[in-house]
Amino acid sequence: MKKPQIAVLLASTLTALGVNTAQAAPIKDKTYHFTILHTNDHHGRFWKNADGEYGMAAQKTVIDQIRAQVKADGGQLLLLSGGDVNTGVPESDMQDAEPDFKGMRKLGFDAMVLGNHEFDKPLPILAKQQKWANFPMLSANVYRGNKPMFEAYKIFNKGGLKIAVMGLTTDDTRKAVSPDNLQFSDTWVSGHVSNPKSTAGIEFRKPADVAAKLVPVLRTQADVVIAATHMGHYTDANHGSNAAGDVEMARAVNGIDLIVGGHSQNPVCMKAENVRDDAYVPGGECKPDRQNGAWIVQAHEWGKYVGRADFEYKNGQLNLVKYALIPINLKKSVTGADGKKNKVLYTDEITENPEMLAMLTPFQEKGQKVLSVEIGATNGILDGDRSRVRSQATSLGNLIAAAMQEKLKADFVVLNSGGVRDSIADGKITYKDVLKVQPFGNTLGYAELSGAQVMDYLNAALKMSAGSGGFPQFAGVKAVYDNGVLRDVFINNQPLDLKKTYRLGVGDFMAAGGDGYPKLKGVNPSYVNTGFVDADVLKAYIQKHSPIQAASFEPKNEVQRINPPSVDVAAQKP
Ligand SMILES: [Zn+2]
Known part of the structure; x- marks a missing residue:
């Protein structure tokens, strides 16, 4: 008696969510290939640093190459962000991260999760950023007046394979952004992290609780379930005074295939079970974490890496074929024969995409002028x-x-x-x-x-x-x-x-x-x-x-x- 009731309940929930429940299943015995690319905690780094490391122009070259390669091999691709695009570089901050979001659009991002720093500025600025981005900003656990504030998830049909991507934002956002909640007065100085208008009345529900309800729904709709999260990766769930992160959620919630994370700003490369390699060297092999069947990845920060996960799907089985963190012109210091320190690339130099450079340059120049005093x-x-x-x-x-x-x-x-x-x-x-x-x-x-x-x-x-x-x-x-x-x-x-x-x-x-x-x-x-x-x-x-x-x-x-x-x-x- 129980099963039909659940089915009815699910169907009504799905209808309420506007989900089309009549979709074709993947073809039996067919192997589907897809690639997930990801970055996180970009924090205003649209431009390379003084040593020529990272930057969206070099990222574009790498991502374009992978797109072409995956397409030629008959595969599919999704580009996802683990959030926190905002805040960290004055040239970006003073322009409300316009170059960053426009850059992400040019890179072809399919979706991002909202990070805590997306709430640093008043909500009208976030609305502007959504327009610049023109791709979904997801979060299933951010509520306002008891209603979800953002799209909770998006289902992508990739060559017949349905891939669900849901967003989850750390419930530390309240603590990190606007502790006064509704009690802000007009005397509060507006402009940044604690801006009253940005989080007043906004509720950050526990991501794992929300995921526990949403994942079973998504499992009936999609063949693959991905969580784009901004919650942090804490080794073996050791999260100290921080809110629970990806590991804790993966252990608590069944049915997540992949967590594309952010917030803790580290490469998630494991030395052994529940032991993260915190001395990870760029260009080295990176083995993602795996908890309760969910792979967990994170690409450090600032676009230092593009993470690449190649999957195979066949008859309901998902297999991670290959994973890599691709360094974006990262360099190490070496002392030369003359005793002077030099910066040397870890891996072959990536040229910058000229079109992306042309789009970003005016933003960079405008910022530099104001700030070089x-x-x-x-x-x-x-x-x-x-x-x-x-x-x-x-x-x-x-x-x-x-x-x-x-x-x-x-x-x-x-x-x-x-x-x-x-x-x-x-x-x-x-x-x-x-x-x-x-x-x-x-x-x-x-x-x-x-x-x-x-x-x-x-x-x-x-x-x-x-x-x-x-x-x-x-x-x-x-x-x-x-x-x-x-x-x-x-x-x-x-x-x-x-x-x-x-x-x-x-x-x-x-x-x-x-x-x-x-x-x-x-x-x-x-x-x-x-x-x-x-x-x-x-x-x-x-x-x-x-x-x-x-x-x-x-x-x-x-x-x-x-x-x-x-x-x-x-x-x-x-
Ligand atoms: Zn964060």
Whole structure:
């Protein structure tokens, strides 16, 4: 009795979803060949970097070649993105990623999932981006007013084989984008990550819960089910304080064939079962993860690679024939005979597609002109590299916190490392360099805390997993965090006095509960949002103190961690 009921239910669900349920099955004993190409976490990198690495013009050459080859072999192809096209390069950010989305259109993307950074700007800009892209932006788990906000999935008929692609967006988007939810007031400074209009009333449901309902429906409609996700790959489901990622979902939900992922920004190449090769070398063999029958792939970030998965389908059986990450002009540093460091390609040089170059060049030139204004200099590198700033104190973390401390007249500062997006190289500093480090336009605030509240706040900060965007950088704090117990706390070089009042400087994003920090805004009546924008404060500090003495910002073990909790450090939340 049960089966017909389910069938009726499914049919009505499908009708409601506008799905045509009468479609032909694949031909018996026929082998279908198809190729999935993928990138993720593009983050504004439409143009190659100063060393000539990545960029959409070289990507176009590679993708065009593969298309021609697959077509000649009688196969089919889908090009998918794991999301986060937005935010990270000033030339892109200042033009609302117009070159990036137009570039993706030219590359022939079939679909992308919305990443958390697609919500950095107000929704009308996302609507503009959808027009520039002209391919589906998918997400099954983003709701507004109890209704899905985007197309949940798309079914592609590829030479008689039906391939379903659904989108799933990390439920950390709420935490990473707009913690205030509906309570934003008009005084909120608009423009970036925490823009009220971008996520007010928007709900990010748990991707695995949504997938558990959707996948069985898609299985009745399609021969192959792909999830384009922006949730992160955490080795062996070790996701620390981040929301659950691809591995967790694949284990919980049956029936997914392939997960094209993003968000954690790493190549997903496995050394052994549940052991990711975090020292993956470009050009090397890459074995995707596999969990509960689902292959999981991710192509690092920024278009550094195009991922390529070649599949065969026959009589209901899907087989991954070959997988590769194709490096896009990636280079390594080698020291020559003259002792000088040179950048050398890992693999043969890929020429840039002239048509794509011609389309992108005016965008690049316009951006460069505005951003090349010199503001100061540093006499050493200021380290904000993601692999370090999210797991230890670094010189740039210290510098930004010091700039905030000075501007806010704060006794101490706690800074979320997720807000530090790049390093600053030795030498001249331009406005562009500063905007690369702090692209979000977040404003700064302060609150007066009692000594006891200082202890609570520092405890909350020190609990943040290494590798997460919440991992703290400090100014004015010395302490020992010993097996989870905070002791020997000094604020502004004085032992903490529980009876005294201290001024804490923070980003308004954190004060609103962003990255999982204790809420100050609306909770602590002394909290003030100054309206100062983080990048402007950093710029002013550099102008005032130029040349920056880089050595004086090197960490001196001010906050000592003894046996901090172990997590997957390489699994990072963007
Ligand atoms: Zn992301």
